[in-house]
Amino acid sequence: MLTLWSVFLGWGLSQIQASTASEPIPLAQSAASTIGSVDAVPPQLKRGEQLYRQRCGTCHIALPPQVLPSQTWRALLPETNHYGVVLPEFQNPELTETWAYVSFFSRPMKEDGLRPIPYQVRRSVFFKVLHPDVEFPQLVTPETCIQCHPGVSELNFRQLSPEWEK
Numbered sequence: 001m002l003t004l005w006s007v008f009l010g011w012g013l014s015q016i017q018a019s020t021a022s023e024p025i026p027l028a029q030s031a032a033s034t035i036g037s038v039d040a041v042p043p044q045l046k047r048g049e050q051l052y053r054q055r056c057g058t059c060h061i062a063l064p065p066q067v068l069p070s071q072t073w074r075a076l077l078p079e080t081n082h083y084g085v086v087l088p089e090f091q092n093p094e095l096t097e098t099w100a101y102v103s104f105f106s107r108p109m110k111e112d113g114l115r116p117i118p119y120q121v122r123r124s125v126f127f128k129v130l131h132p133d134v135e136f137p138q139l140v141t142p143e144t145c146i147q148c149h150p151g152v153s154e155l156n157f158r159q160l161s162p163e164w165e166k
Contacts, residue, residue: 039066039105048101051094054154059085060142061152065102067127069109071117073102 033099041049056062065073077099080087107126108111109117118124139145146152151159 014142022047028131033060041101042104044061045101045104048097048099049097049155055090055094055098057153060143062155063121063142063145064155065105066107066158067121068106069117069126070103070106071109071111072119072124073106076119098163 053062076082078090078094080089087131108136109115109125110119115125121142127140129136136144145157148164149157149159150161151157
């Protein structure tokens with residue numbers, strides 16, 4: 001009985017292996033190529049992502065929410081005076097949907113009184129953690145991201161320019 005079971009199991013596994021060997025599926029490559037963004041966006045947050053890209057990506061690069069803490073986004077989204085530019089007020093439900101998107105991907109910064117909440121990317125500890133050991137040739141601003149990440153217009157921060165691939 002044990003021998004019969006072993007033969008049957010071996011035959012079944014060989015059939016599975018033969019059927020999958022003819023068409024290998026590169027899962028990691030496939031997932032990375034379809035994601036594009038820093039992280040895959042859940043369906044319920046797609047509208048918030050779209051609103052974020054419209055609101056922020058029309059004047060400058062729409063940064064990945066991960067580079068700034070949640071406290072920064074909470075303050076920036078409803079603000080009408082945005083770094084010297086007067087913006088129209090962000091009304092609900094669009095504000096709530098956009099906040100759901102950025103808060104899902106950002107993390108709160110520990111408020112210990114030692115570090116202020118950053119309102120510029122170059123001052124964000126999260127940005128620095130995402131760019132370990134990178135010496136930037138110039139001051140980091142949202143506009144300089146495209147030098148290393150040519151796919152920023154599509155929120156693709158995974159793709160690097162050839163000189164930064166290493």
